[in-house]
Amino acid sequence: MKEFAVFWGCTIQTRFPFIEKSTRIVLEGFKLPYRDIDGFTCCPEKSLVNNIDHAMFTLTAARNVALVDEKGYDLVSPCTGCVSNLATVKGELKANPKEKGEVNSLLNQVGREFTGEAKLSHLVPFFHDMVGIHEIKKRMIKNFSGLKIALHYGCHMIRPSHALKNDDPLEPKKFDNIIKAMGAESVDHMTKLMCCGQGLDRVDMHDKALHFARIKLRELKQLGTDAMVLCCPSCFLQFDNNQFLMEKEGEKFGIPIIYFTELIGLSMGYSPEELGMNAHRVDCEPFIKKWESLCAKTDCAADIKAGLNSGGGILG
Amino acid sequence: MLEATLNFKLLEMCSKCGACFSICPSATHIPGYDPRAVIKDILAGTYEKWLSSAHIWQCLECHFCLEICYQHYGFENAMTALRTVAAKKGMHPPQVKRGWDMFIKTSRLGEPTLPARKKLGLPEPTASGADEFKKLHALLKDAREGHKTE
Numbered sequence: 001m002k003e004f005a006v007f008w009g010c011t012i013q014t015r016f017p018f019i020e021k022s023t024r025i026v027l028e029g030f031k032l033p034y035r036d037i038d039g040f041t042c043c044p045e046k047s048l049v050n051n052i053d054h055a056m057f058t059l060t061a062a063r064n065v066a067l068v069d070e071k072g073y074d075l076v077s078p079c080t081g082c083v084s085n086l087a088t089v090k091g092e093l094k095a096n097p098k099e100k101g102e103v104n105s106l107l108n109q110v111g112r113e114f115t116g117e118a119k120l121s122h123l124v125p126f127f128h129d130m131v132g133i134h135e136i137k138k139r140m141i142k143n144f145s146g147l148k149i150a151l152h153y154g155c156h157m158i159r160p161s162h163a164l165k166n167d168d169p170l171e172p173k174k175f176d177n178i179i180k181a182m183g184a185e186s187v188d189h190m191t192k193l194m195c196c197g198q199g200l201d202r203v204d205m206h207d208k209a210l211h212f213a214r215i216k217l218r219e220l221k222q223l224g225t226d227a228m229v230l231c232c233p234s235c236f237l238q239f240d241n242n243q244f245l246m247e248k249e250g251e252k253f254g255i256p257i258i259y260f261t262e263l264i265g266l267s268m269g270y271s272p273e274e275l276g277m278n279a280h281r282v283d284c285e286p287f288i289k290k291w292e293s294l295c296a297k298t299d300c301a302a303d304i305k306a307g308l309n310s311g312g313g314i315l316g
Numbered sequence: 317m318l319e320a321t322l323n324f325k326l327l328e329m330c331s332k333c334g335a336c337f338s339i340c341p342s343a344t345h346i347p348g349y350d351p352r353a354v355i356k357d358i359l360a361g362t363y364e365k366w367l368s369s370a371h372i373w374q375c376l377e378c379h380f381c382l383e384i385c386y387q388h389y390g391f392e393n394a395m396t397a398l399r400t401v402a403a404k405k406g407m408h409p410p411q412v413k414r415g416w417d418m419f420i421k422t423s424r425l426g427e428p429t430l431p432a433r434k435k436l437g438l439p440e441p442t443a444s445g446a447d448e449f450k451k452l453h454a455l456l457k458d459a460r461e462g463h464k465t466e
């Protein structure tokens with residue numbers, strides 16, 4: 001596999017360093033050739049920067065990609081927004097040589113060159129396509145059979161499709177494939193692809209952001225979902241933090257929000273504490289408890305296995 | 317150079333279509349959010365009133381409209397264009413202003429939290445690209461000035 005730089009992004013490093021922790025644990029555990037490189041800035045956040053200055057949006061993203069291009073690496077990120085923004089600019093520049101020329105004439109003056117050679121991937125499709133389901137199963141020592149998991153893809157994992165080209169933008173499958181391979185039931189639900197709505201919190205409309213979170217959490221509660229699994233810090237903020245805020249005001253949902261890397265880490269045998277899951281605002285304990293009790297049940301074969309492996313017999 | 321654009325030919329088609337309205341989460345869940353009305357006003361040249369409207373900031377950039385659109389265009393382009401015009405006039409929400417200021421000053425929307433990193437046993441953050449970013453910003457300003465005086 002080609003070496004790749006991890007693009008952590010501002011939100012994970014500023015607000016959720018424990019997501020960086022579980023991601024590193026998983027990358028290490030799978031012995032993947034990941035690198036930390038100097039010089040990254042904000043991707044930048046499209047809804048903020050592009051609304052104010054399209055040129056600055058384009059230049060900043062092109063510079064980040066150029067850093068990876070130079071090294072001959074690919075790029076992988078556990079943030080959907082970062083990949084989507086970087087890929088959007090990469091696509092725009094590749095399709096538009098004049099604009100690419102303008103961008104490079106400025107980048108050259110700080111010693112950089114955008115070529116757009118680097119492949120840019122979000123962690124979930126990367127695990128699906130590059131690591132492979134077979135490999136995930138091989139590293140898994142405990143599965144999630146018996147648990148109902150609601151997947152939240154997050155808009156920017158799959159859209160805009162012309163830039164990301166990694167799954168069906170309106171009927172994605174890859175995240176589902178992984179979760180099912182891990183033994184869980186991927187719960188069908190109406191709001192599965194609904195935008196999390198966190199963007200509303202970034203434009204001073206907190207009540208509306210809460211309303212978006214509420215719609216989805218209500219449905220998941222009704223369906224008896226054990227957890228929501230996602231892989232975007234913005235969606236995580238929306239469903240963990242905002243759920244917590246609503247619960248404080250008396251609305252009870254009780255839906256643990258699990259990051260993709262945490263779920264993989266758990267399946268590999270890491271403890272919730274090692275993965276930093278005690279930093280969540282919504283308690284993950286109900287999910288972990290139920291999972292442990294299910295694991296204990298399915299482990300009824302452990303006894304006989306131990307007997308079979310314990311020596312004696314003709315193979316001694 | 318590199319300025320935002322709006323494709324009026326495609327918007328003309330929108331005014332006869334409206335298909336993405338039914339898939340737009342903001343149109344579904346926020347009363348009064350209706351990009352069809354916005355597009356009509358853009359085409360009629362009477363978009364002024366939208367610049368001060370909260371609705372233009374309620375587009376979530378989820379790209380549903382883009383994906384369902386037979387032109388692969390999407391309502392969002394109209395909303396982005398109006399937000400850009402509004403921001404140029406200083407009419408963007410305070411939080412957006414604060415975010416932009418932080419971005420332009422530091423090249424990021426927040427810095428790695430060092431005590432928490434230490435506690436988690438995470439490595440030192442890698443070197444920042446802020447200086448180079450600031451140079452680039454200055455170069456862009458110069459290039460724009462150059463364009464104006466040419």
Ligand code: SF4
Pocket residue numbers: 336339340341342343351374375376377378379380381382390391392395
């Ligand atoms: S990008 Fe904006 S206009 Fe398009 S569907 Fe999403 S919220 Fe609606």
Ligand code: SF4
Pocket residue numbers: 329330331333334335336337381384385386387388389390391
């Ligand atoms: S953006 Fe596309 S789908 Fe939406 S109204 Fe315009 S033409 Fe129709």
